[in-house]
Amino acid sequence: MIAELGHFALTLALVLALVQSVVPLVGAQRGRGAWMQLGRQAAWSLMGLCTIALISLIHAYALSDFSVRNVAENSHTMKPLLYKITGTWGNHEGSMLLWVWMLALWGVLVAQAAKSLPAAFQSRVIAVQGMIAAGFLMFLLFTSNPFLRLDPAPAEGLGLNPVLQDLALAVHPPLLYMGYVGFSVAFCFAIAALLDKKIDRHWATVLRPWVLAAWAFLTGGIALGSVWAYYELGWGGFWFWDPVENAALMPWLAGTALLHSVAVLEKRDTLKNWTIFLAILTFSLSLLGTFLVRSGVLTSVHAFAVDPARGVFILVLLALATGGALFLYALRAPYIRGVKQFTPFSRETVLLLNNVFLFAAAATVFMGTLYPLFMSALQLGAVSVGTPYYMATLAPMLAPFALLMGAAPAVVWRAGNPRVTMRRLLLPALATLALCLFLILFAVPQKPFLWLSIFAGVWILTALLQDMARKTGGFKSFRYLPLSYYGMLVAHAGFALVIIGAAAATQMTTEKILVMQTDDRISVAGYDIRLDSQHTGTGWNYNVDRITFEVVPQDGARAFRMVPEKRWYPVASRMTSEAALHLAGMDILYIVLGDNEENNRSRWVVRIYHHPLIGLLFLGAGMIAFGGLLSLGTRRARKPAEGVV
Amino acid sequence: MKKKQRLYFILFVLGCLGVAVGLSLYALRDNISFFYSPKEIAAYRSANDPRIAAGKTFRLGGLVKTGTVVKDGAVVRFTVTDGAADMDVEYHGIVPDLFREGQGVVAMGSLSDGGVFAADELLAKHDENYMPPEVARALQQAHEDGVKSMREYAAPVTGDAP
Numbered sequence: 001m002i003a004e005l006g007h008f009a010l011t012l013a014l015v016l017a018l019v020q021s022v023v024p025l026v027g028a029q030r031g032r033g034a035w036m037q038l039g040r041q042a043a044w045s046l047m048g049l050c051t052i053a054l055i056s057l058i059h060a061y062a063l064s065d066f067s068v069r070n071v072a073e074n075s076h077t078m079k080p081l082l083y084k085i086t087g088t089w090g091n092h093e094g095s096m097l098l099w100v101w102m103l104a105l106w107g108v109l110v111a112q113a114a115k116s117l118p119a120a121f122q123s124r125v126i127a128v129q130g131m132i133a134a135g136f137l138m139f140l141l142f143t144s145n146p147f148l149r150l151d152p153a154p155a156e157g158l159g160l161n162p163v164l165q166d167l168a169l170a171v172h173p174p175l176l177y178m179g180y181v182g183f184s185v186a187f188c189f190a191i192a193a194l195l196d197k198k199i200d201r202h203w204a205t206v207l208r209p210w211v212l213a214a215w216a217f218l219t220g221g222i223a224l225g226s227v228w229a230y231y232e233l234g235w236g237g238f239w240f241w242d243p244v245e246n247a248a249l250m251p252w253l254a255g256t257a258l259l260h261s262v263a264v265l266e267k268r269d270t271l272k273n274w275t276i277f278l279a280i281l282t283f284s285l286s287l288l289g290t291f292l293v294r295s296g297v298l299t300s301v302h303a304f305a306v307d308p309a310r311g312v313f314i315l316v317l318l319a320l321a322t323g324g325a326l327f328l329y330a331l332r333a334p335y336i337r338g339v340k341q342f343t344p345f346s347r348e349t350v351l352l353l354n355n356v357f358l359f360a361a362a363a364t365v366f367m368g369t370l371y372p373l374f375m376s377a378l379q380l381g382a383v384s385v386g387t388p389y390y391m392a393t394l395a396p397m398l399a400p401f402a403l404l405m406g407a408a409p410a411v412v413w414r415a416g417n418p419r420v421t422m423r424r425l426l427l428p429a430l431a432t433l434a435l436c437l438f439l440i441l442f443a444v445p446q447k448p449f450l451w452l453s454i455f456a457g458v459w460i461l462t463a464l465l466q467d468m469a470r471k472t473g474g475f476k477s478f479r480y481l482p483l484s485y486y487g488m489l490v491a492h493a494g495f496a497l498v499i500i501g502a503a504a505a506t507q508m509t510t511e512k513i514l515v516m517q518t519d520d521r522i523s524v525a526g527y528d529i530r531l532d533s534q535h536t537g538t539g540w541n542y543n544v545d546r547i548t549f550e551v552v553p554q555d556g557a558r559a560f561r562m563v564p565e566k567r568w569y570p571v572a573s574r575m576t577s578e579a580a581l582h583l584a585g586m587d588i589l590y591i592v593l594g595d596n597e598e599n600n601r602s603r604w605v606v607r608i609y610h611h612p613l614i615g616l617l618f619l620g621a622g623m624i625a626f627g628g629l630l631s632l633g634t635r636r637a638r639k640p641a642e643g644v645v
Numbered sequence: 646m647k648k649k650q651r652l653y654f655i656l657f658v659l660g661c662l663g664v665a666v667g668l669s670l671y672a673l674r675d676n677i678s679f680f681y682s683p684k685e686i687a688a689y690r691s692a693n694d695p696r697i698a699a700g701k702t703f704r705l706g707g708l709v710k711t712g713t714v715v716k717d718g719a720v721v722r723f724t725v726t727d728g729a730a731d732m733d734v735e736y737h738g739i740v741p742d743l744f745r746e747g748q749g750v751v752a753m754g755s756l757s758d759g760g761v762f763a764a765d766e767l768l769a770k771h772d773e774n775y776m777p778p779e780v781a782r783a784l785q786q787a788h789e790d791g792v793k794s795m796r797e798y799a800a801p802v803t804g805d806a807p
Contacts, residue, residue: 234742342654344650352654356657356658356661357661360661360662360665363662363665363666364665364668367666371673371677381679381680382679382680383677383678383679384677384678384680384704385673385676385677386676386677386678388672388675388676389669389672389673389676389677392668392671392672392675392676393668393669396668397665513719513737513739514718514719515718515719574742574743575742575743576742577739577742592739593739594719594738594739594740595739595740597716598716605716605718605719607738607739
């Protein structure tokens with residue numbers, strides 16, 4: 001009964017979304033107040049209906065109602081309640097429902113936030129939001145309905161994938177989707193501006209917190225996914241250039257560019273066309289990401305929905321949204337003109353260059369991700385593009401990008417003075433050189449990419465420090481600077497840490513694979529590791545082998561224990577490895593178990609990694625997301641951002 | 646002045662994009678890896694095809710042949726099959742949790758001088774129901790070819806076939 005309620009709510013939501021996408025638009029065109037008003041009410045009702053649908057599905061999952069096909073295929077009574085509930089969006093249909101629900105949520109928020117903008121503009125934003133919602137509701141109802149019944153209902157469900165029973169993985173998709181879907185606001189703003197043939201600084205002021213919020217969510221989602229892959233998959237890696245990771249990285253790169261170009265538009269009333277283009281691009285890449293993940297066209301550890309109808313449907317949605325938007329852009333862009341002049345040496349120029357690099361990076365990732373698709377479409381063979389490609393293309397961009405990033409805060413808006421800027425940057429430049437010379441001569445192995453990354457990171461950090469010292473009068477008065485400034489500091493510093501952490505963890509890593517039994521010893525990266533004892537036990541719904549290692553640091557620090565596990569889930573008949581991690585400063589020691597030998601069960605294949613400075617990577621990623629949220633708190637941004645954070 | 650500036654800027658952007666595309670294409674040429682099934686490898690090998698020359702990295706996919714997995718300390722040896730041909734694989738490291746006999750597998754590596762495929766990486770999967778698309782295609786292809794050749798051989802003797 002509850003499932004039918006959810007199904008009915010979704011159908012009603014589709015009708016409402018269609019109304020929402022037409023009536024306010026016509027109202028705005030003809031100047032009818034009542035028609036425009038309808039849009040806001042429709043957005044609220046749409047949100048209500050989607051909430052009912054989502055709660056219905058969560059209800060079915062929580063009670064393990066296997067007469068609902070989706071629940072029967074993806075859940076199991078033996079799961080802990082928490083993972084039953086998070087399992088709602090751990091599958092294709094449920095995750096698309098979550099996607100639509102979030103779209104409705106952002107729709108309501110944006111309807112509130114756009115209040116300071118003209119009524120006609122508001123109505124157009126709401127109408128475009130309605131169109132996107134209608135498209136995805138159709139997708140949901142026609143190709144991936146989560147509420148279909150199964151008759152007779154099975155006694156037990158099929159879904160007990162133990163790898164997916166994890167908190168980070170339960171939070172990772174909602175965060176990622178909040179980011180993806182959040183960029184729809186920028187898209188709607190861009191379309192409405194094109195319809196209006198008008199775009200000004202106020203437009204940017206209202207839009208900026210929305211871009212910030214979506215971007216911060218996306219950053220958090222990507223970071224959590226990376227953390228999860230690191231500790232759960234047991235490969236000791238944090239980024240695999242997997243197509244689905246790239247699918248999230250592309251909108252992130254475009255969104256980062258958008259964030260900066262909106263800032264330029266707000267401050268200098270220029271880069272209008274470019275900002276609109278980026279807004280369209282960012283959301284299109286979000287849709288592309290959804291398509292890549294949901295269609296199963298690419299070989300990927302994530303691809304699980306291999307139904308051609310779904311892929312075609314999303315591809316059509318993508319073509320309509322992107323194609324329609326770009327067509328409108330081509331028609332209307334000539335009417336939109338920047339007023340202010342660009343001066344060659346100014347903050348806006350630096351930010352424009354930043355945009356060029358981010359755009360180029362997004363294009364590079366795009367090529368690498370879709371190249372296998374083109375090759376197979378043209379019958380040229382099945383290929384895959386991996387890490388070497390991305391290193392070869394993105395690494396050369398890093399140096400100039402980081403150089404600009406460090407320098408940007410020292411260059412003033414409008415008309416910068418090269419000599420003053422040079423003087424400001426002299427100290428950080430010298431400090432970077434000195435520190436890096438020291439590192440290269442005494443501390444760090446001689447690898448070009450490692451050097452480059454350390455240079456880049458240290459330069460950004462010292463330049464930020466210098467800038468902060470200057471703007472706070474030598475760290476005395478912190479209160480007079482807007483929160484967005486501190487947000488920038490935190491996010492940029494986070495980026496610097498990510499570069500350093502990623503380079504150190506990949507280039508200076510130590511890895512040992514060996515067979516060990518009780519009392520065997522091995523030394524890895526300054527740790528003496530001894531296999532202390534082996535235990536067998538049972539957990540919530542699994543049997544477990546716990547192997548205890550005693551680790552003694554050679555530098556005389558206190559000894560500690562690490563306990564990796566090998567779990568066997570009898571119901572799912574699945575094996576998982578739980579790695580043991582030890583954080584020492586910013587370094588991580590990582591032990592994961594392989595199989596034990598068939599003829600001697602107490603001899604284990606053991607893989608031990610030492611990843612120096614990898615903690616910086618995760619800390620930095622968190623700082624980038626936090627920096628985005630911090631910027632939201634600025635007074636200028638506070639009003640429209642209500643209810644977001 | 647303004648027009649000139651804009652021109653410079655556009656030239657600069659085009660230059661950047663050009664460099665980026667150039668770098669990308671160059672990187673793509675050297676850094677992609679092809680996927681071959683055991684059947685294709687067998688064909689290339691008999692033709693001495695440079696695509697699978699010793700040391701050249703590519704991906705191999707198929708099913709782990711039942712009864713062939715041998716673990717020797719941290720080294721695992723097994724045979725990958727697509728039904729039409731077999732390929733021996735050697736891997737030094739920890740196999741993914743979902744690695745099992747009879748399951749699909751994708752291995753990245755190269756042929757050693759001895760003709761054994763030395764894998765640097767075994768692709769792990771989230772889900773036991775998931776089959777890598779290339780593996781599915783390769784198996785399908787091998788199956789279709791098998792059926793076709795059976796029909797061809799079978800045609801003259803239809804009368805005697807049970």
